[in-house]
Amino acid sequence: MNPTNESLRALALRALALLDLTSLGEDDDVARIEALCASARTPWGMPAALCVYPEHIVTVRKALAESVSVATVINFPDGGEAVGRVEREARRAIAAGANEIDLVFPYRALLRGDARTGIAVVGAARATCGPGVKLKLIIESGVLAAPELIRQA
Template identity: 50%
Template sequence: MSELNLREAAAVALTLLDLTNLRDDCTEADVVALAKRAHTPFGDVAAICIWPRFVAAARRELGADSPIRIATVVNFPSGDEPVADVVAETRRAIADGADEIDLVLPYRALMAGDAAAGEVMVKAVREACPAPVKLKVIIESGELKEKALIRQACDIAIAGGADFVKTSTGKVAVNATLEAADTMLLAIRDSGRNVGFKAAGGIATVNDAVFYLDLADTIRGPDWAIPSTFRFGASGLLDNVLAVLAGSHQPAARGY
């Protein structure tokens, strides 16, 4: 990829980024700093993704009318919490100002043959997310591993009303992969529904992001990857994006 095209990809990636801090030691001060970083000299990221307990602080920092969305996580990261607790946490987060809910599918139950657990969870949380709140369902593809299970998880999420299917929590050994993304994008295409895709975990450079953007172009068509249909969930990607846009990035020796 030429440096010019790399800069173009960086500009696109910036608009698709869910700037994330889901570290266990995250503080309110960290979230305020994250919200400030979401505004860059080259434009804003799509969203910040944070723990539910910090949503109110993020809303105060960003303001009521900010174009930057606030995403938060529920049933996270285990995927094993009771439905009633997850619904209650979802409603609290929305009341505090969350625009998007990233829900972990009960993937361990699915691996054990219990698809109904996922169906019940997604539908219940969907009902707790009034428009225009978006629901992203994390399938934890690196733990599901098998293509058939990844596809089944996506089908459950889409049937239950997900606005996005998301690869990973970022808390397991294997997070986003192109193989999983391929299966997930095909599930979206085959559903016939306007569902988005979010790649999360392990995407640290614009070079990494380009692979996913190219895959989306191939399966869903050119220019499909816009903030309403495509996101990158990452903590470190912004630094590389800004370096590329500022012209201080040294091109990687990876055939681009």
């Protein structure tokens, strides 16, 4: 069976809707983020979100307005255990225009057998995000490795 252009377009639309276009480079600057925004506009649609460092949220919003979700990372990259830090970072990101937060789970605490810290950090992030902001977890499954730890995260 040969796919038609229309079926390929439909497949591309479905795939793009599941993907975040991400740039978390140490050398990211306004020009690089503007280029990322330009690359998000495709004949097949937009990605689910653009994910950038918090300091670049405004650049994405200016370039793409509300045409795409803006994701950012918090508690990144270390997956710290401070609830206050997570709340502050989430509030700042949301105020800047992020409508999706990618939280690095405090995986080191879980490795020590401390699940309560993860519950507290995720709960604080969820409460700060409220119902209008999507919260996703970066669980560092490569570090946790054991299936039981991954399930707990």
